[in-house]
Amino acid sequence: MIWAATELPAIAGGNPIRESMLPYGRHSLDDRDIDAVVRTLNSGTLTGGDAVAAFEAALATEYGVRHAVACSSGTAALQMALRAVGVGLRTSVVVPPLSFVATANAALLVGATPRFADIGGDRCLDPEAAARVVEPSTAAVITVDYSGLPSDVSALRACLPQGLPIIVDAAHSLGAHTTGRPPVVHGDITILSFHPVKHITTGEGGATLTDDDDLAHRLRRLRNHGMTSEAGERAGLTWRYDVLELGENHRLSDMQAALGTAQLTRLQAWVARRRELASRYDELLETVPGIVPPPRAPGRESAWHLYAIEVTEDFGMARDPVIDGLRAENIAATLHYPAIHLLSMYRRLGHQVGEAPVAEATCSRLVTLPLFPAMTDADQDGVVEAITRLRRWGGG
Template identity: 40%
Template sequence: MIPYGRQDISPEDIDAVTEVLRSDWLTQGQAGPTFERALAAYCNARSSIAVANATAALHIACIALDLGPGDWLWTTPNTFVASANCARYCGASVDFVDIDPRTYNMSVSALAEKLAAADKQGRLPKVVVPVHFAGQCCEMAEIRVLADRYGFKIIEDASHAVGGEYRGRKIGCGDYGDTTIFSFHPVKIITTGEGGMALTNDVKLAERIGYLRTHGIIRPAQRAPDGQPSNEERDGPWMYEQIELGLNYRMTDIQAALGTSQLARLDSFIARRRELATRYDRLLTKLPLTCPWQHPDTKSSWHLYVIRLHRNEVKLSRRQVFDALRAAGIGVNVHYIPVHTQPYYRNLGFTTGMFPEAESYYEDAITLPLFSKMTDAEQDTVVAALEKILA
């Protein structure tokens, strides 16, 4: 089976993890800060906070932005459920913005129209979560303009997009969003096994996210939000203070060491993914399907390569094509089932038909295999199987 995604682990990665396992610190040592500094430098961001996974990063970013009951978070239906669930963890309400039919990202025109209507109704969102689907950045300059006009905060869900670029700058640099979230799941661009990161240029926001991941606790060397130092002089160097109700969302040193090692090869991973994406574009050109379109302002990191079948030209259903590819040893997948159609969100009042572009996209989308260790021969096998099935 050729999988749709696969991690790329080198001997250097194994050595980095082994070094931590032989050390005195398996967690809360120096591997975490090292990884944070390295990724912040790569993205040209001021601060980077490593956490257990991207869902945890989304959750504490929402807490740090004071999202709570009575507030609204808007995101896209074309994403994994975590992009919406993070609001529900905080007791906030969720709504969605339909997607652009070419990029499959949040539609700026749909967002602008929805914001204008919400402004009249007094139901503007406190937070908007644009999702950089498949590795391609949303139109963040336009979304930033809308944020300034309507007063919402931006959490960029860049779980697919580490190493990607927008207008010549790395995603995560903080030019447009209040914070950017990355994922390091094994099928993502780089991996820490599980793991996530929140990047921000806001010093106070970084501090709050930092202590929220550790039970809301600060140590003597840190300062509380009111600027007062912890009282080490009174009690001793063991002193710690819980200043807020936080969570245990830390990343281990084992994970962080793997992340730092992987980061050294990030550019080569992306270069290979871009080669494969370009090759797919060429090899699939005569088939009854649409290849991913790329906005000229973006350089995708190509976490996913998603095709859309031309339903009026293909005699088989999407399910039949999917099953035939799986039977041929091609580990295709589908990204994503629109979040608003999930039973949990249906129970909150969402129905089919509310976001037609996302629903139409879902009906004919198939994710083809794409990973940095994929060979040309494996890609040829994928294309040959697809040609045979569609014929």
């Protein structure tokens, strides 16, 4: 077949569909965010002040939970959550292999051993697989709301020994609850991340959410070196403090918190746009052979942090060249994620192929397409056109 230059994919020498790179995710900022940060800079308090308390109150209201404890990153939130529920040396933590490496690293960082359990068809931790790897030393289970789809925590709870703490890694799913509290029971602690590709950003930042007063108290202490009081409290009459346990500096600054509060006011609008784009991708890609859309789950609506398709044999090209091909078109498609247990560090710890067959097969097919609130329909049409062009070229 003779190809016109306009039809040939850029990877085969054609002209790229876009002139500039379309990222897979991008934060949105406007003057409201800048004003909020500048006001805080002028407030006289840069950390541990009212802006942090206001952000925590706004997050707790958003989620309908009693306590939000803001911290310096999602990774810090995971470590604080694990410590707060009693994870430490000589314990193990059940984690899914399909997540950002921080989920499993957090277990290692608090001295515990991660135990990988496979994912289900919703790409979240499979409750039965999780129950199979629970051992006497298991002190917590982390489920990940992969790509924004809330995990079915009630199904997970039903499969696990009674009382085993569940931590929900909701780094992808902030806003999944916007039609009301999610129709799943929350875990003991939910963690969030405010990295710029997430739904709202504080630059770097995270939070832990819980309804349990004692856990909230311990989370605050672990955020602040294990101390019995925070600096703001000691500025008043309470100058004495004690240290009850080993903690870290996991605090969020007031400037970051002010940015987070300003961002949170637009969360629902942003998630609505993400949902719109996700449905549009579903429709536009429906007729392309070899493209499997992300799973949907009855009663659980995704917040669409990621739109991750699976590329199957029918596409006519393997997954890696598809990502390379889209990048050649100036579309920053990517992979979320390589299976954690097969990363070199985890292989050195003894993990191997075959431990989590569903996750391994899924990870070999995943491609994340661009999705963020400011993305236009025309941007999205370009992505679909690029995929179609690759399919025509590769799959005939």
